[in-house]
Amino acid sequence: MSTQTEPIQPTGVGDDLMVVARIPFRTRARIWVLTRFIPPIFMFIFAIGLLELISVTEVLPAIVTPSPLTVLETMGRQATTSFLWENMWVTLQEGLLGFLIGSAIGISLGVGVGVSTFIARAVYPFVVLIQSMPRVALAPVFVALLGFGQSAKVLTAVAICFFPPLINTIVGLRNFDSDALLLMRSLRASRWQVFRKLLLPGALPMIFGGLKTAMTFAILGAIVGELTAATEGIGSLIDIAAFQLRMDAVYGYILWMSIVSLGIFGFMDWVDKRVVFWRDDARKTRLTDQE
Amino acid sequence: MRREPERGVAGDVVEVRNVSKRFRKGDREFLALEGVDLRIREGEFVSLVGPSGCGKSTLLRMIGGLTPTTTGQVSVEGHVVDETHRDVALMFQAPTLFPWRTVLDNVLLPLEIDHRPTKDDVAKARALVSLVGLDEFVEHHPRELSGGMQQRVALSRVLVNDPRIMLLDEPFGALDEFTREALNVELADIVGRGKRTVVLVTHSVPEAVFLADRVVAMGTNPGRILGEIQVPFHRPREASLVRSSEFQDLTLEVRKLLGLE
Numbered sequence: 421m422s423t424q425t426e427p428i429q430p431t432g433v434g435d436d437l438m439v440v441a442r443i444p445f446r447t448r449a450r451i452w453v454l455t456r457f458i459p460p461i462f463m464f465i466f467a468i469g470l471l472e473l474i475s476v477t478e479v480l481p482a483i484v485t486p487s488p489l490t491v492l493e494t495m496g497r498q499a500t501t502s503f504l505w506e507n508m509w510v511t512l513q514e515g516l517l518g519f520l521i522g523s524a525i526g527i528s529l530g531v532g533v534g535v536s537t538f539i540a541r542a543v544y545p546f547v548v549l550i551q552s553m554p555r556v557a558l559a560p561v562f563v564a565l566l567g568f569g570q571s572a573k574v575l576t577a578v579a580i581c582f583f584p585p586l587i588n589t590i591v592g593l594r595n596f597d598s599d600a601l602l603l604m605r606s607l608r609a610s611r612w613q614v615f616r617k618l619l620l621p622g623a624l625p626m627i628f629g630g631l632k633t634a635m636t637f638a639i640l641g642a643i644v645g646e647l648t649a650a651t652e653g654i655g656s657l658i659d660i661a662a663f664q665l666r667m668d669a670v671y672g673y674i675l676w677m678s679i680v681s682l683g684i685f686g687f688m689d690w691v692d693k694r695v696v697f698w699r700d701d702a703r704k705t706r707l708t709d710q711e
Numbered sequence: 712m713r714r715e716p717e718r719g720v721a722g723d724v725v726e727v728r729n730v731s732k733r734f735r736k737g738d739r740e741f742l743a744l745e746g747v748d749l750r751i752r753e754g755e756f757v758s759l760v761g762p763s764g765c766g767k768s769t770l771l772r773m774i775g776g777l778t779p780t781t782t783g784q785v786s787v788e789g790h791v792v793d794e795t796h797r798d799v800a801l802m803f804q805a806p807t808l809f810p811w812r813t814v815l816d817n818v819l820l821p822l823e824i825d826h827r828p829t830k831d832d833v834a835k836a837r838a839l840v841s842l843v844g845l846d847e848f849v850e851h852h853p854r855e856l857s858g859g860m861q862q863r864v865a866l867s868r869v870l871v872n873d874p875r876i877m878l879l880d881e882p883f884g885a886l887d888e889f890t891r892e893a894l895n896v897e898l899a900d901i902v903g904r905g906k907r908t909v910v911l912v913t914h915s916v917p918e919a920v921f922l923a924d925r926v927v928a929m930g931t932n933p934g935r936i937l938g939e940i941q942v943p944f945h946r947p948r949e950a951s952l953v954r955s956s957e958f959q960d961l962t963l964e965v966r967k968l969l970g971l972e
């Protein structure tokens with residue numbers, strides 16, 4: 421290379437880095453904490469303020485925009501009832517069971533597609549079809565099929581959540597290093613050994629990514645199922661409360677469900693970081709652990 | 712036990728006879744190698760040098776049984792190669808370590824594929840890891856190692872099967888010059904201990920001369936062998952050899968063969 425040209429950079433990015441480079445590490449870490457937490461806190465306060473304003477000025481019908489403080493109060497009351505937790509447990513059971521079944525189906529189908537051209541050819545057209553299908557709309561079908569009990573909700577969860585693990589398993593299994601495959605061949609590894617020692621561990625980061633999405637989808641599926649027709653579960657509580665125009669209760673249930681789900685996703689993340697410890701997270705941690 | 716150059720006594724372990732290799736690129740055919748003849752004696756260290764794209768890697772893969780020849784024949788230890796061979800081990804330009812395995816488990820991989828590793832196997836793998844100077848890192852994962860350290864792990868992994876023939880495809884090509892020289896001296900030392908046959912692919916003429924008993928120069932379009940030069944220096948070779956005038960003369964000869972001078 422004889423001529424050297426300035427690397428083209430999006431405006432602003434380079435300047436920012438130049439400024440950061442002149443700041444000592446300790447200060448930089450402190451700035452990082454500030455820039456990390458100030459924006460979301462600011463946003464949160466802003467949103468609550470806006471909601472309170474809407475509720476006080478009654479620009480929207482007061483009945484659908486309860487004040488955030490009322491919602492908080494309602495949430496406090498809801499938390500002391502066993503009613504909330506029993507129904508939450510129903511929804512979680514459906515969601516988790518749906519997640520387990522859906523992931524098992526997704527991963528095994530994905531493995532099948534990944535290792536066998538025959539299965540790939542057999543399954544692929546349906547994969548594409550199912551992908552383009554509005555799968556939430558299947559909930560009424562499952563209710564018609566299985567009745568009002570929990571099984572219809574589990575099935576809805578399965579239908580919605582099996583897809584990400586399936587696709588991610590297929591993509592993950594194909595995402596191997598070609599030299600590593602040559603190495604395995606030169607070591608005269610069997611097909612099973614290539615799968616077990618190279619392809620499967622190599623696919624784990626993708627598979628776990630799929631599982632995380634599947635967990636979100638499964639709980640979503642369970643609630644959609646309950647909204648369709650149910651006598652128990654968070655979805656049915658929301659349905660009833662909405663019917664009675666108790667919007668503070670609706671928001672309360674939704675928020676409690678979000679908080680519990682957040683815990684579950686946090687747990688999934690925690691497991692992910694331990695199982696797939698080699699996942700390339702260099703970029704994510706670059707600013708924090710330099711030196 | 713140091714290997715003495717007992718030329719002519721032992722037979723040819725690798726025999727490449729009139730080999731060509733054609734690749735299909737879309738609807739066009741491309742002749743990657745033509746009329747390649749190469750015989751390698753037992754215990755010999757041969758360097759293949761040549762410009763990018765002259766078919767060095769392809770030739771190595773054919774010897775390793777990873778790619779079929781289009782015409783001609785490759786034999787290893789008297790048998791025509793049509794599959795990978797248990798006495799042949801390959802090492803690539805990239806370390807190709809498995810990131811989910813510790814250094815020790817990476818080195819154990821070849822044994823693990825053959826059988827369930829025994830205590831002796833583990834001890835052997837550990838010994839190899841310390842042979843390349845990575846004692847402290849046996850239980851570490853590849854991402855905690857530098858590129859040079861990873862390549863040393865790959866070297867241990869090649870050695871763990873006690874291969875009689877080692878095929879090294881630019882093993883240190885991606886490393887800086889300092890690390891590379893240090894590793895070359897190490898490689899010469901380690902290989903010199905066993906009675907191993909080595910074929911090394913490299914872009915660097917001094918590296919080829921420093922390590923080999925014989926340097927084979929290759930050219931492109933089509934990929935072919937241009938000629939070869941015997942390297943008479945005995946082993947072990949010191950790093951200072953590179954500065955001697957005999958060494959300089961030999962590299963010059965190789966460069967002439969390659970059409971660089």
Ligand SMILES: Nc1ncnc2c1ncn2[C@@H]1O[C@H](COP(=O)(O)OP(=O)(O)OP(=O)(O)O)[C@@H](O)[C@H]1O
Pocket residue numbers: 734735736743762763764765766767768769770934
């Ligand atoms: N699988 C393949 N399909 C098509 N063409 C190939 C294939 N492998 C190699 N070639 C072609 O054959 C020629 C020789 O390739 P090879 O990798 O053996 O070169 P090389 O001498 O090892 O080069 P380098 O020094 O850059 O590694 C190149 O032109 C390459 O494009």
Ligand SMILES: [Mg+2]
Pocket residue numbers: 767768769880
């Ligand atoms: Mg090559």
